[in-house]
Amino acid sequence: MRGETLDGRYRLTEPIGSGGMGQVWRAEDERIGREVAVKVLSRIDEDTSASRFAREARVVGRLSSPHIVTLHDFGEAQVAGERVLYLVMEHLKGRDLGAVLESRRPELPSPAEVVGWAVEICAGLETAHGAGIVHRDIKPANVLLTESGTVKILDFGIARLLSVTSSAAADLTGTGFMIGTPLYMSPEQIRAPEVLDSRSDLYSLGCLLHTLLTGRPPFTGAGTTVLARHLSDVPEPLSTHRPGVAGLAELEPLIGGLLAKDPDDRPAHAADVARLLLESGVGDSASGSGRRGAAGSSAGVGAAAAAPSPDASPDASSGSVPEPPAPMSPPTPTPTPTAVSTPAPAPAAPDPAAVTVTGSVPYARLPEAPTAPVAAATPPPATPPPAAPTTPPAAPFPPPFATAPAPAPAPAPARRQRLRITQRAVRNGGTASTRSVAATWLAGAGTALITGVLVFALTPLDLGAVALIAVGSCLAGMGSAQVFADIFNPVGQPFGKRLSSTVALMFPLGIGGTAIQQAAEGHTSLVFLPLSLCASAAAMTLGVLLADGLMALFRIPARAALLLSMSGWTNGLVVWALLTYRTPLHGMGALPIACAVWGLTALALGRLLARADRGSRPAPPA
Structure with missing residues (x-):
């Protein structure tokens, strides 16, 4: 397919990834003259595969967040006499968190760094969940850290629409069919994959944070063994894998709450998780330059699919990352937020995108934190300057409180799995281990x-x-x-x-x-x-x-x-x-x-x- 032009516009230049549904190509938009990433589905003999691919376009196209890949175009074309469908997304330079984690071993990201990434992931998830969309496959390979330090969530191709009133909400996966990566799947995703809500993504987020903080997922094993452990096992404390590291104790209750077996025991919304992360105080030292350094340490430049991480599923390379809808300075691939009036003092790199770029994200549903204007008595911003700024950087969520907040209560402990005589049967409940x-x-x-x-x-x-x-x-x-x-x-x-x-x-x-x-x-x-x-x-x-x-x-x-x-x-x-x-x-x-x-x-x-x-x-x- 190299050299082919789709729909008279997108010329495929180089393959950069592949997955279960097709290939991802670096391409040139000859009409505008820009480089893009094109995800091509060529084997569309089954209506379900084509419908799922088309649904990916509708799902991603409805989302607008600087922390979610944005869809540019979608269409159908003939290549060498074969019918193909394609998605067009912006080609952005960076590496997924799985590749970043592997490139640093045996060292691991600091808790402050992980908190900074997690807050931005929560911003993207809150946007998707507000639109009634569950990602279903949150994992390191599906989170991109760009060269500018921005975190973006990739591959909403397996998302399931929750809204039953939408014509796009038809469940094409089939009853009881599991979609996701076993190392990061929630218990309800294993038991009843046809009935999920946003709290399933929060469990996967807990698995992701555990991986970033300790270097390994909370549960490991081959085949169905790891699924059985998600259903019944309690994860070991973070300090067991990484003793003596400051900040882990503050994050332990939150990670434990995210990994609760019962969805009712988890935080209700991604915004709540972001608020708890900010209130933990762990991310206060996570400056923008530190985040940019994390991205810069990944020497390989390319699309998100270019460097898959070890836990990547076949379809993890769902393309590169798009241009965020937030206001930007010159038309370059590097997003520059306009909501921040005081850039981070990063002498090594003058890029103002070092400051957290989530400040321009609007949210309709916010946690129960006061929304009064931030005064001088507010807690320190995520990017501490040498002197108190006149206009603190905007956060993706409201600042914790105008006065010193009380410590966040620890999430309720995970309730164990129960066996009841009349409980509802689901598939994969009798998993061997x-x-x-x-x-x-x-x-x-x-x-x-x-x-x-x-x-x-x-x-x-x-x-x-x-x-x-x-x-x-x-x-x-x-x-x-x-x-x-x-x-x-x-x-x-x-x-x-x-x-x-x-x-x-x-x-x-x-x-x-x-x-x-x-x-x-x-x-x-x-x-x-x-x-x-x-x-x-x-x-x-x-x-x-x-x-x-x-x-x-x-x-x-x-x-x-x-x-x-x-x-x-x-x-x-x-x-x-x-x-x-x-x-x-x-x-x-x-x-x-x-x-x-x-x-x-x-x-x-x-x-x-x-x-x-x-x-x-x-x-x-x-």
Whole structure:
């Protein structure tokens, strides 16, 4: 496609990135004579891909913020007989935060620097959320730090419109289809990706800030392991990964609030997050020159897609960054805000864009901070001059308070994931993890131990036969725990399906119980059919409640807890069958013992899993 001209106007000169939906090219707008970035979608055989690409144009075109990529044009063209769609955005020089982070290793950005970036990210998110748009993929690769020090959010191509009244709000992703990067996905994005609001982006923002402050995301792992950790694990404190750094303690409550599992426990709006960041006092030393230095340290010059970071998804390079709508000085790619009357004293670089450029962003919805004019008693500006300025730089949000504000309350702690009997089922709720695998092996070991001991005590079989039975019981215990956990999983199965499974399970259990009664007592009855129904109903109800208790008691994931609960239930059935067949405790007499075995084995296996998990975690650095 090199050298092709789209729509008689945009001549493609050099590929600068690629993604799941197409390629990003450096191009020349021959009508105006400027350099632009063009995102081209060539494979549009499926209507969904073309519709999603067109929706990207409408979504991005509706946004107006100096911290969001702005769309110049959108169209359709024929290239070598092939139909293509394209987006045209400004080509801006800089690097994404993932590339900036990697270029500095083993050093990390200072907390003050990160706070400065985060406030500008919040400005862009507040604009998008105010328009009813969720980004869905906030991560280092989708945040560009320009050479002038401005932060811009890239790639709103996977955004989902929240407004149901808009014709552009049709959900083209399909029910239950996840879009995003696993390292930065919110719990609700994993459980119910079709029902999201702006607080999902704030969780991803918390993951992003954790990455910038510590050098690693809050949760790591391959494949579905990291998704399971987002659902149930609590992130380690920032100081665990970066001890002794000033400013982390002040940011710890805010990061913890952003990473709350329940959206209700997070800040409500991006503006609230920006206000808390400003009130923390950590960013007071983040001067504009420092931010510009961060951008300048990235030697590579090009579009945002030119230097993808390690965590970039295939479509992370959604193009370069556009011209901000804020007033600018001469027509150059470097944005210069006019809302700031006193530039930052940066002797090494006279560029006035060193001052935070978010001052020109209008916001309709603001946090509960006074909007009175800023007097001389206001807190120090984000760019401290040698003397008090007559007109302090405007912030993207109202200054904290005219008087010294009270310390911001710490966000509420994250509520743990719960298992409820009648909760709504979603996809990906039963995600496997390392601890789920360990729970499966523990389930098999528990069944093998109980079966082996009872068979050895109640039958005349020799040790070799008992060992073979124990091995078979181990495999059967592992399989049955998995099967029953899938059948009675309130996260993965709707209530009606679990109820029908309970009724269906009554028949094989009843037939098995009747056969055991015939062998033990010489007669049969229909009493085992209702008893089997009660046993299945107990697994669906008491089994879920027991799993929820194991999660609270031992802090283990939902899937692992459910596996251990179902293993205990299986062990109870085994004990009941052996006691009924080989002892005078026929039928109801063996039932209390079977119930006790159910609860006690689940608790014992949960304690073992919790101890093994604590023993496998690396000790925090001294």
